[in-house]
Amino acid sequence: MIDLNDLLEQVWPMATQQAVPTESVSLNNALGRVLAQDVFSSLNVPQHDNSGMDGYAVCCTDIQPSRRFQISQRVPAGASPQPLQPGTVARIFTGAPIPPGADSVVMQEDVVVNDDGSVTFSALPKSGQWIRRAGEDIASGQVVLSQGTRLDAIHVGLLASIGVPTVSVNRRLKVGVMVTGSELQSPGQLLQLGQIYNSNEYVWCGLLEAMHADVRSVGIVPDNFEATCAALESLADCDAVISSGGVSVGEEDHVKPAIEKVGQLRSWKVAMKPGKPIAFGHINRQDGGQSWFFGLPGNPVSSAVAFQLIVKPFLSLLEGQGLAEVDWRLRTRKVQAAFTWPTPDSRREEFLRADVQSDKASLFANQSSGVLTSLARSSGLVRLAKGQQVNPGDWVDYVSYQDLMK
Numbered sequence: 001m002i003d004l005n006d007l008l009e010q011v012w013p014m015a016t017q018q019a020v021p022t023e024s025v026s027l028n029n030a031l032g033r034v035l036a037q038d039v040f041s042s043l044n045v046p047q048h049d050n051s052g053m054d055g056y057a058v059c060c061t062d063i064q065p066s067r068r069f070q071i072s073q074r075v076p077a078g079a080s081p082q083p084l085q086p087g088t089v090a091r092i093f094t095g096a097p098i099p100p101g102a103d104s105v106v107m108q109e110d111v112v113v114n115d116d117g118s119v120t121f122s123a124l125p126k127s128g129q130w131i132r133r134a135g136e137d138i139a140s141g142q143v144v145l146s147q148g149t150r151l152d153a154i155h156v157g158l159l160a161s162i163g164v165p166t167v168s169v170n171r172r173l174k175v176g177v178m179v180t181g182s183e184l185q186s187p188g189q190l191l192q193l194g195q196i197y198n199s200n201e202y203v204w205c206g207l208l209e210a211m212h213a214d215v216r217s218v219g220i221v222p223d224n225f226e227a228t229c230a231a232l233e234s235l236a237d238c239d240a241v242i243s244s245g246g247v248s249v250g251e252e253d254h255v256k257p258a259i260e261k262v263g264q265l266r267s268w269k270v271a272m273k274p275g276k277p278i279a280f281g282h283i284n285r286q287d288g289g290q291s292w293f294f295g296l297p298g299n300p301v302s303s304a305v306a307f308q309l310i311v312k313p314f315l316s317l318l319e320g321q322g323l324a325e326v327d328w329r330l331r332t333r334k335v336q337a338a339f340t341w342p343t344p345d346s347r348r349e350e351f352l353r354a355d356v357q358s359d360k361a362s363l364f365a366n367q368s369s370g371v372l373t374s375l376a377r378s379s380g381l382v383r384l385a386k387g388q389q390v391n392p393g394d395w396v397d398y399v400s401y402q403d404l405m406k
């Protein structure tokens with residue numbers, strides 16, 4: 001049995017060293033992709049000093065209260081202004097460039113327009129007011145986004161704001177999914193005695209789609225050695241394959257011998273609860289390549305937790321993200337237990353489903369690894385070391401599902 005931290009430290013460098021190749025995509029196709037290079041800005045944003053208001057561009061030292069000023073030019077957004085004639089003002093609109101010689105904008109609400117078309121100011125403007133400075137958002141030469149960033153909508157907008165039409169990203173991961181179990185039935189079908197609905201496939205596909213992976217699922221595979229080998233081999237051209245169930249050592253568990261036949265098993269027991277039987281290895285391809293393989297337990301909570309804690313960061317590294325971006329351990333924080341945990345597991349660390357409000361953690365009543373509602377009705381996982389007893393008021397490590405999704 002290997003400790004979770006040791007497993008992570010062992011497998012993460014493998015993913016980092018074999019990140020998938022890069023490609024260039026247009027901004028329209030960049031959402032959710034991982035940047036393969038730092039992106040620098042070749043321009044200032046905004047490019048020129050411009051007006052933050054509809055109003056009048058003025059030279060502050062010219063302005064005296066109750067004096068009438070002529071409007072010498074009109075500068076809408078998109079126009080190129082002339083230098084400001086001394087002793088006059090320029091009509092200006094939001095986003096329009098500030099005329100050379102003007103050093104301040106007075107908003108139109110603070111200006112009286114006289115019958116003769118001249119304007120009068122009630123208060124003395126401050127130098128620089130309502131001017132948005134060139135480069136105040138982004139300076140030319142600045143790194144706007146770093147390699148390894150998974151691009152969200154704001155990131156894509158930032159790239160557009162510096163005029164970048166295409167970006168270099170790592171190609172999307174192709175991830176194979178299979179769920180083993182002769183008892184499994186698909187939603188929409190009637191359950192016969194002893195059958196249960198397959199939920200793991202839906203959880204994983206959803207989590208993988210949230211990572212913008214290209215998911216290929218072969219669905220339900222019966223508990224039989226040949227069918228398990230065939231399913232694994234049919235997914236071998238994926239970057240990684242995830243299977244659920246059949247990974248213990250019962251007579252109906254075929255994943256371990258199957259992966260030993262079609263590839264190689266590197267480790268298969270992790271000292272964590274829920275979890276434990278978690279296989280890691282690879283499937284051999286005909287062309288000499290290989291696909292990474294994770295065999296997770298069938299219990300819905302174990303499978304979802306193992307996915308989030310082990311598989312997701314591995315896949316993110318494979319897609320070119322950096323260690324700092326994927327290490328969820330950096331996102332754990334201390335919360336105060338509002339529960340007791342008197343009989344901890346002495347051989348495995350435990351991840352308890354907890355609801356945290358104002359830094360106080362209460363446990364979901366049923367911590368069984370088969371109870372999927374425990375994940376639906378909690379906000380995250382309390383991480384306990386092997387043998388860690390908890391009394392109310394103790395500070396414990398916690399990571400929220402929201403932070404695990406990052």
Ligand code: AMP
Pocket residue numbers: 179180181183184196197198199200201244245246247248296297298299300370
């Ligand atoms: P296993 O790891 O195959 O021994 O399965 C452990 C438990 O998880 C059993 O109660 C299975 O019925 C259940 N299980 C296995 N696969 C799934 C699945 N795809 N969806 C929901 N439950 C499952």
Ligand code: MG
Pocket residue numbers: 180181182223245246252298
């Ligand atoms: Mg099974």
